Amino acid sequence: MSRYSAAEIEARWQEAWDKAEVFKAERDPSRPKYYVLEMFPYPSGKLHMGHVRNYTMGDVIARYKLSTGHNVLHPMGFDAFGMPAENAAMAIGGHPKTWTYDNIDQMVEQMKPLGLSLDWSRMFATCDPEYYGQQQSLFLDFLQEGLVYRKNAVVNWDPVDMTVLANEQVEGGRGWRSGALVERKELTQWFFKISDMADELLEALDGLDNWPAKVKLMQANWIGKSRGLQFAFERVDGGEAISVYTTRPDTLNGASFVGISPDHPIAKAMEGDAAVDAFLAEARAGGTTEEAIETAEKLGFDTGIKVKHPLTGEELPVWIANFILMDYGTGAIFACPAHDQRDLDFCRKYDLPVIDTFFALDNDTPVSKEAFVPAKTEKVRWVDHFAGLDVATGEEAINITIDKAEAEGWGEGVTKFRLRDWGLSRQRYWGCPIPVVHCDACGVVPEKKENLPVELPDDVSFDQPGNPLDRHPTWRDCACPACGKPAKRETDTMDTFVDSSWYFARFTAPRAKTPTEAADAEYWMNVDQYIGGVEHAILHLLYARFFARAMNICGHLPESAKEPFDALFTQGMVTHAIFKTEGADGRPVYHYPEEVELKGDKAVLSDGREVEVIPSAKMSKSKNNVVNPLHIIEAFGADTARWFVLSDSPPERDVEWTAAGAEASHKHLSRVYRIASELDADAKGSPEADEQLLRETHKAVHDVTMGVESFGFNAAIAKLYGFTNTVAKSKASGAAKREAAKTLAQLMSPMTPHLAEAVWEMLGGEGLCTLAPWPVADAAMLVEDNVTLPVQVNGKRRGEITVPKDMDKAEVEKLALAEEGVMRALDGNAPKKVIVVPGRIVNVVA
RNA sequence: GCCCAAGUGGUGGAAUGGUAGACGCGUCGGAUUCAAAAUCCGAUUCCUUAACGGGAGUGUGGGUUCAAGUCCCACCUUGGGCACCA
Numbered sequence: 001m002s003r004y005s006a007a008e009i010e011a012r013w014q015e016a017w018d019k020a021e022v023f024k025a026e027r028d029p030s031r032p033k034y035y036v037l038e039m040f041p042y043p044s045g046k047l048h049m050g051h052v053r054n055y056t057m058g059d060v061i062a063r064y065k066l067s068t069g070h071n072v073l074h075p076m077g078f079d080a081f082g083m084p085a086e087n088a089a090m091a092i093g094g095h096p097k098t099w100t101y102d103n104i105d106q107m108v109e110q111m112k113p114l115g116l117s118l119d120w121s122r123m124f125a126t127c128d129p130e131y132y133g134q135q136q137s138l139f140l141d142f143l144q145e146g147l148v149y150r151k152n153a154v155v156n157w158d159p160v161d162m163t164v165l166a167n168e169q170v171e172g173g174r175g176w177r178s179g180a181l182v183e184r185k186e187l188t189q190w191f192f193k194i195s196d197m198a199d200e201l202l203e204a205l206d207g208l209d210n211w212p213a214k215v216k217l218m219q220a221n222w223i224g225k226s227r228g229l230q231f232a233f234e235r236v237d238g239g240e241a242i243s244v245y246t247t248r249p250d251t252l253n254g255a256s257f258v259g260i261s262p263d264h265p266i267a268k269a270m271e272g273d274a275a276v277d278a279f280l281a282e283a284r285a286g287g288t289t290e291e292a293i294e295t296a297e298k299l300g301f302d303t304g305i306k307v308k309h310p311l312t313g314e315e316l317p318v319w320i321a322n323f324i325l326m327d328y329g330t331g332a333i334f335a336c337p338a339h340d341q342r343d344l345d346f347c348r349k350y351d352l353p354v355i356d357t358f359f360a361l362d363n364d365t366p367v368s369k370e371a372f373v374p375a376k377t378e379k380v381r382w383v384d385h386f387a388g389l390d391v392a393t394g395e396e397a398i399n400i401t402i403d404k405a406e407a408e409g410w411g412e413g414v415t416k417f418r419l420r421d422w423g424l425s426r427q428r429y430w431g432c433p434i435p436v437v438h439c440d441a442c443g444v445v446p447e448k449k450e451n452l453p454v455e456l457p458d459d460v461s462f463d464q465p466g467n468p469l470d471r472h473p474t475w476r477d478c479a480c481p482a483c484g485k486p487a488k489r490e491t492d493t494m495d496t497f498v499d500s501s502w503y504f505a506r507f508t509a510p511r512a513k514t515p516t517e518a519a520d521a522e523y524w525m526n527v528d529q530y531i532g533g534v535e536h537a538i539l540h541l542l543y544a545r546f547f548a549r550a551m552n553i554c555g556h557l558p559e560s561a562k563e564p565f566d567a568l569f570t571q572g573m574v575t576h577a578i579f580k581t582e583g584a585d586g587r588p589v590y591h592y593p594e595e596v597e598l599k600g601d602k603a604v605l606s607d608g609r610e611v612e613v614i615p616s617a618k619m620s621k622s623k624n625n626v627v628n629p630l631h632i633i634e635a636f637g638a639d640t641a642r643w644f645v646l647s648d649s650p651p652e653r654d655v656e657w658t659a660a661g662a663e664a665s666h667k668h669l670s671r672v673y674r675i676a677s678e679l680d681a682d683a684k685g686s687p688e689a690d691e692q693l694l695r696e697t698h699k700a701v702h703d704v705t706m707g708v709e710s711f712g713f714n715a716a717i718a719k720l721y722g723f724t725n726t727v728a729k730s731k732a733s734g735a736a737k738r739e740a741a742k743t744l745a746q747l748m749s750p751m752t753p754h755l756a757e758a759v760w761e762m763l764g765g766e767g768l769c770t771l772a773p774w775p776v777a778d779a780a781m782l783v784e785d786n787v788t789l790p791v792q793v794n795g796k797r798r799g800e801i802t803v804p805k806d807m808d809k810a811e812v813e814k815l816a817l818a819e820e821g822v823m824r825a826l827d828g829n830a831p832k833k834v835i836v837v838p839g840r841i842v843n844v845v846a
Numbered sequence: 847g848c849c850c851a852a853g854u855g856g857u858g859g860a861a862u863g864g865u866a867g868a869c870g871c872g873u874c875g876g877a878u879u880c881a882a883a884a885u886c887c888g889a890u891u892c893c894u895u896a897a898c899g900g901g902a903g904u905g906u907g908g909g910u911u912c913a914a915g916u917c918c919c920a921c922c923u924u925g926g927g928c929a930c931c932a
Contacts, residue, residue, distance in 0.1 A: 042932050082932065155930075166930040214850055218927075221849050290928050294847040323847095327929095342847080419929090426930065496932070534926060537850080542929095573925090647870070648858050652851095654925080656858065660871055668870085674885090718860075718869035790865035795913045797865050824899090835912050841864040845912050 004673035006637020006666075010754040014115050022066075022770060023117045025073040027523050034070035035524050036062040037504055039532030039540075043078045043125070045103035047110035049574035049657055050533075052629045053645040055116050057571055057713065058531045060646070060750040062117045064708050067749070067774040073524050075507040076111070076118045078104050080125035081132075081431045082496045083166060089462040096430040097458065100127055110630055114638045115753055117770075122510045126499035131506065132432040133453025134515040135498065139435060140446050141554040147193050150444070153423050154263070156287050157185035161465040164427040170287040177465070184284045186263075189425035190434060190492065194546045198223050198417040201545055210567030212652075215537045222538050224418025229402050230330065231411030233258055233307035236315060242266065242307060245329030245416060249405065250397035251336040253386060254357035256347055258307050258318045259300075259333050263326035266318070270303065283322035298323055298346045310410045311386050321346060327420050341371040358382045361391070422543060424495045429460060429468045431493030439480035439487035448481045454489070467491055500540055501547035504530075504564060505557055516556045525561040534570040541568070569711055572654040574645065576625040579611045590625070627657050636666040639752035643669060646713040646751055668721065669755055672748070675728050676741050676759040685733035693732040696723065697740045698781035704747045705777065713751070720748060738763050743775050791816045792843040793825040801842070809836045816842040 017023065038058040041051055055076075062074040085096035104125055111118075124131050142148045156165040160180035164187070169176045194201075202223045205216045229249035232241035242258060260266055262283040270276045279301040286292050298321065305318040316334070323342060324333055335343035337354045344367065347354055356366050358380040374380055376394035387400045405411035425434065433454045435447035447454055457475040460468035469475060469491040480487035502515070508524040509517035532540075548564040551557040557564075579591040596604070596611055604610055632641045644665040649655035700723035707716025727740045742763045749756035749769050760769035787805045789812065790797050799821030803812055813834045816822060826846055833845040 039932095044932095079932070084931085164930075167928095168931045170930095218850050222928085224849095288930080291847075294928090296847095422929075428930090495930070497929095500932080533932095534851080535932085536927095538927060539929065540932085650859080653859090654852095658858080658871080661858070664871055671885090714858095714869085715860075721869055788865090792865080792913075795864095795911095800865075821899095833912065835864095837864060837913095841913085843864075843912055 004670040004755075006639060006669075006754070009758045010113065010115060010638055013754045013757040014112070016757070016768065017115075017117075017770065020768065022768065023072075023074065023119050024121060025071065025075075025119045025524075027520060028071050029523070031069065031071040033073065033524060034062075034065040034529075035073045035508075035527045036065065036529050037075065037507070037527045037531070039530070039536060040077045040079050040500070040503060041107065042082060042084070043080050043100055043103040043107050044084065045106045047107055047629050049576075049627050049629055049641075049645065051111075052114065052641055053574050053655065054531060054533070054571055055111070055114065056642045056645055056751075057569070057651055057711075058529070059114075059116045059642075059753075060708060060713060061529050061531075063750040063753060063770065064774065066117065066770065067746070067772060069773070072117070073507070074116075074118055075122040075510075076116075076120065077123055077503060077507065077510075078107070078125040078127075079496065079500050079503070080104065080127040081493075081499055083428070083430070085430045086428060086462060095458065095460075096462075097127070097456075100125070100430075113633050114629075114642065117753075122507055124506070124510050126432075126496075126503065127430070129453045129455050130511070131503075132499070133455075134506070134512075135432050135494070135502070136435040136447070136452050136454060137449055138502065138515050138551065138554070138556065139494070139498075140449060140452075141556070142192070142550055143436075143446055145550070145553055147196075147550050147553070148190060148424075149193065150188055150190055151421075152186045153189050153191070154184040154288050155187050155189075155427075157183045158465075159183060163465040163467075165287075167287060167289050170289075170292075173286045173292070181285060182287055183281075184286070184288055187425075187427075189423050191421040191423050192546065192550070194422045194543070195417060195419050197546060197549055198419045199225070200549070201419075201542065204545070204563055208563060208565075208568070211565075212568065212570055215534070215541065215568060215570060218537050219542055222419065222542065225415060226418070227402075227413060227415050228329075228398075229405055229411045230414045231310060231405060233310065233316070233334070236306040236308060239305070242318065242332050243330045244332045244334055245414065246334060248336065248339065248394070248398065249401040249411070250385075250389075250394060251339050251357045252309075252311060252334065252401065253384070254336040254338045254355040255309060255316060255334040256337055256343075256353045256355060257316055257335050259321040259324050259335050259346075260303075260318060261324040261326040261331040262320055262322060264320070264324075264331045266303070266305070267320045276301065279320065283320065293323060293325070296322060298342065298349060300346060300350050302350075317352075319350070328418060329416055337371065338367040339371055339373055341373065344369075344371040356383055357385070358397075422495075422497075422546070424498055425492040426495055427467045427470075427491075428493055429456065429462075431496060432499065433469075434490045434492050434494060436490045437478055437480055437487045438490065439483060439485065441485060442480055442482040442487075445480055445482045445487070451481070469493070497539060497543050498547075501543045502551060504544070505548070505551065505561070514556075515551070518558075521556070521561065522558055525557065526564050526566045529567045529569065530565040531569045531571060533573070537570065541565070569651070571651050572649065574627075574657055575654050576627055576657045578625045581605070581609060581611055632662060636662060637669075637754070639669055639755045640666040643717070643752050647717040649714060651711050651713050668724070669752060671728075672724055672744065673755060673759065675724070676745070676762050679734065679737055679741060679763070681734040681738050683734035683737070685731050685736060689730055689732040690736040693726070693730045693736050693740050695781050696726045696730075697743050698777045700726075700747060701743060701775045702777035702782055705774070708750060716747075717751065720744070720751075723747070745769055746772060746775055787839050789816070789839075790841055791819050791822050792841065793822055794846055795843065796825075798822050798825045805839060809838065812836050812838075812842060816844065 036058050038054050062072050066072045080100050085100045088099045089096050156170050158165050158175035158178055158180055160178035165175055170182050173182055175182055202220060202225055205220055208216060226247050228245055228247040230245045232243045234241050262280050283299055286296055301320040303318045303320060306315045307318055309316055337344040337347040338356045354367055361381055379391055379393050381391050382389040387404050389397055402413040435454045437445045437447060439445050457472055476489050476491060478487055478489050504527050505516050509520040548557055549562050552559060552562050579596045581589050583589045629641055644662050648661055700719055703719040704716045723744060727744060730737055742765050745756045745759040746769060753770060756769045786802050788800050788802045790800045799819040801815045801819055813836055822844060829846055831844045831846055835843045
């Protein structure tokens with residue numbers, strides 16, 4: 001008997017797969033294709049358990065589909081542009097390019113031992129000029145189609161470092177390096193016209209049947225379609241009327257002021273006045289995130305301008321308010337403090353009137369500190385409504401108000417979207433250069449396609465803040481592609497979301513001289529199964545959906561690929577306990593898992609000190625709770641790591657990595673190996689046991705297949721534990737047991753492919769287990785003749801009866817009422833009602 | 847602040863509205879062993895009972911239903927996202 005040696009087995013079978021090129025994907029119209037894709041990683045240089053979990057899930061699907069006769073495309077690449085490379089260059093010197101490519105090499109080296117069924121020949125990184133050159137080509141096509149344009153937008157500005165900051169570089173309203181108070185500053189930037197497709201992107205969500213409902217809901221809310229009323233407030237001084245958009249026109253009677261954004265033209269026109277400037281500076285302080293704006297203290301400035309209420313003719317003041325966004329609606333609102341908490345807080349602060357426009361049906365206390373904001377579907381009682389309403393829901397009132405405004409001609413019902421255009425300009429080096437040139441004579445001129453890729457220069461330094469492209473001595477200078485005169489290259493690069501918005505399409509023809517190759521895109525698209533973290537639920541997935549449409553317009557993707565991901569699965573994180581003690585200075589000290597010993601329910605250090613255990617925390621370098629997959633592979637093998645990340649939690653939820661769990665997984669795999677190696681094929685058994693084992697095998701095939709197909713990997717693994725026990729304990733003949741064990745190997749193959757091959761070979765399986773056709777369960781073998789039904793009395797289980805599976809309801813009822821526990825519970829009383837759910841349950845109502 | 851999830855034994859978790867706790871870990875007991883490791887067998891929600899039983903129980907409080915972990919309402923806690931982290 002040999003022992004289970006993962007290291008030996010895994011190296012051997014990986015070599016065998018390589019040699020047979022089993023994972024190389026080639027177009028083959030004679031076979032159905034299947035495209036599995038996991039969200040590609042950022043090359044941090046360190047593979048973590050989250051990656052292992054993500055790729056293992058994809059691998060299970062890919063290997064399963066391979067054995068069901070599909071031509072599988074399962075590629076891998078790297079999302080390689082972005083800030084960390086520049087930060088590394090600043091922190092430790094060196095060049096973002098070398099840092100990135102070194103990291104990619106390291107990650108590939110760390111991924112290979114996992115035995116993933118990847119077609120490595122298709123690998124690319126988004127920072128390869130070959131890739132980003134094609135991206136520039138796409139940009140030019142989008143530009144030509146009018147899908148890209150320039151406008152002003154605000155950025156986080158660090159006034160000390162004189163540089164633009166990413167949101168994550170703003171900490172508590174200050175720049176992370178300089179510590180300066182961050183301001184919002186306007187810059188001219190490039191935008192994708194995603195808002196043109198807002199309605200389509202929303203409508204098409206309905207067709208994404210195999211996407212998680214929560215992701216679709218988040219996207220729908222993000223797109224934020226709303227119907228409201230747009231109308232204008234006439235200015236008392238005769239100036240240009242102020243147009244406002246509101247989703248609650250029914251509360252117009254409760255208006256107490258008109259609010260405009262600090263970026264509204266009227267506010268801008270007032271700049272130069274010392275008081276206005278001071279206020280605007282204050283209002284523009286802080287970062288650009290919606291969170292920062294929403295949670296900032298509400299500030300207002302009375303412009304002194306008065307407008308007329310369109311219905312009552314009453315005069316309302318116009319205030320500049322820091323919480324009004326210029327990007328949404330018209331950048332101006334009317335405030336109804338009685339029914340909006342934000343407006344109420346503002347009015348209380350600046351002593352503006354609060355007017356109730358409706359009350360709850362059973363309560364007419366005027367609003368004081370809390371705004372009354374019922375659901376739009378709730379009936380409320382209106383106070384002197386201008387459309388003559390008495391009791392009506394908000395929804396009804398809104399529609400009636402819009403109709404009235406349109407009939408009387410002072411406003412119109414309009415549909416607006418919350419979705420803003422996608423700003424793609426980044427004032428950074430390590431990204432895809434935007435292929436345009438600024439010419440004094442010709443303006444903004446697209447680079448010629450034959451000059452692509454516009455490559456990033458290598459000779460740059462990161463010893464000062466800001467974009468090195470801006471201060472590059474020669475790269476910036478060029479000839480205008482239109483007139484040939486000296487011109488300046490655009491120094492902004494593209495958002496890295498652009499890179500990840502079409503990589504899935506590029507994988508279908510990664511070396512093509514155009515962004516895609518029609519025949520390949522036609523054959524391989526769509527991605528049949530996309531797998532990644534929920535953190536990408538909105539932005540990445542929305543941008544990719546936009547890109548697929550834009551690429552279709554430009555002829556780079558077929559119409560059928562406008563929704564590029566047929567099915568989406570969002571997996572949870574891998575977490576790990578944090579082991580914490582307190583240092584002498586009272587600050588927390590975090591210990592590595594290896595330093596900590598678990599004794600019962602306590603955790604102690606080697607010196608005996610007790611350690612606080614914080615469970616289920618996101619793995620984080622600073623908390624010392626990161627588990628390195630390489631260490632696990634060294635100690636137990638890749639199959640153990642793969643088995644564990646799949647076994648312990650449902651895939652969509654977080655899984656906590658525990659040393660005990662990893663050991664248990666390894667123990668189980670060793671057991672399977674031992675069972676196979678100790679199997680005596682000549683052993684005799686009973687025909688009944690053979691029959692029973694065969695039934696159990698078919699049941700296992702059915703259950704595991706269902707589990708794999710429905711992403712119930714943990715459930716599939718639970719079945720495999722059960723089936724392993726069944727095989728081990730079966731009294732069937734050696735020959736029957738060998739067949740069952742071979743099926744066990746096949747069923748385990750997607751999860752633990754190396755072990756499966758070893759067992760398969762040991763039991764005389766033909767060829768590679770990986771390529772063996774997936775077993776099919778015989779429906780006839782799954783049905784049992786008898787079923788055991790629990791019998792409840794008033795919903796409480798009092799006994800059970802075993803009956804033939806298609807027994808008549810009346811017969812079942814009779815047997816149930818005769819059951820001992822049921823009779824005891826009924827205590828001689830006649831049942832009021834008996835509910836028989838065939839094959840399920842009997843409930844007696846007493 | 848806004849949007850979206852999730853909360854079940856000591857523990858990770860299972861459960862088309864139909865026996866709550868499958869399967870794994872841990873713990874306890876037993877077998878094997880000179881002894882141990884490994885392995886194998888069994889028990890394991892809590893309270894109560896000698897036992898048969900009985901009662902309670904899926905974050906909290908309500909509701910719908912013959913039947914609720916599952917559906918509805920409100921709340922609490924934790925996690926994800928909020929447009930320049932990827």
